[in-house]
Amino acid sequence: MSSHTTSRGWSSPILALLQGCGLGACDIAKLCISTPRLLDTNPMRVQAIVACAQNIGVPRGSRMFRHAMRAVASCGEEEIATRVEYLRNTFMWMDGEVGMAISKFPPLLNKSKESLQHRSEFLISEAGLEPVHIVQWLVILGHSLEGRLRPRYYAVKFLKENGLLKRDSSYYTVFKESDMTFKKKFIHPHKEVAPHLEKDYDAACKGEVLTNFRFT
Structure with a gap:
């Protein structure tokens, strides 16, 4: 990283500034990959971005600070x-x-x-x-609406309406689980009574508009 930053001419003031914000080498690399213009930005502008990130309520040294800098880098x-x-x-x-x-x-x-x-x-x-x-x-706002949130909502709605869920699960749990865990908890236990559920769910995740899941 040192040779790359030196060749780009930003290693001293900008790197020091980012390190002073509590960003490690990995965070700095990710930030510069996602926001390449930062490499050639005037240090004063980088200071302004840092201040703006703090102004939206994200403190230096927090795990979200890199994301905050990226979010405000292109905004006035x-x-x-x-x-x-x-x-x-x-x-x-x-x-x-x-x-x-x-x-x-x-x-x-x-x-x-x-x-x-x-x-x-x-x-x-x-x-x-x-x-x-x-x-x-x-976290649910970071997930795909059509590829994750909506298909899971309809699958769980189907299970609820047909009395197949033994206990009510929050939609936070429903939406946050990995696909494998979601299927293990909500799809696979009902293979016998709802054999088409997994197929319908997979189709919905691929963009097919399915609001009604099938028993047969």
Whole structure:
């Protein structure tokens, strides 16, 4: 890394600045890969990005600081304010909730309005999650809506409606599990009574529009 950074001319002030933010070599490498313009940025601009990352509520040295820097690197203060307002309105969050959401999951600032709107409509209007619960379970906003959230919702809805779940599971559990674990918990135990469930679930994950899963 040292020879590369020296050849690019950013090893001394910028590297020292990033290290001073508590970023290790691995974090710095990932940040520069995801935000290559940072390599040739004026140190003053990097300082401004660091300050902006702190201003959205992510402290230096935290594991999310690299993600916060990436999130704000291409945004001005006005644009960040606009995106914060959009998040507040779209997910019906209070001021404290939207601030918590951004500090816990800075990549929210980089998601398109269309993507955020679709997630809000699904999670709040269709799945019935309370806005405050979404703040607590922000990891679900990083998952694919069509390839993960919606298929799992419909699979679990099918199980609930047909009395196949012995206990009610939160949608946080449903959405966060790896695909293998999700199938082990929610699909495979019902192979005999619902032999088409796994096939329908896999088809939904691939983009086929299936809102009704089959017994036969």
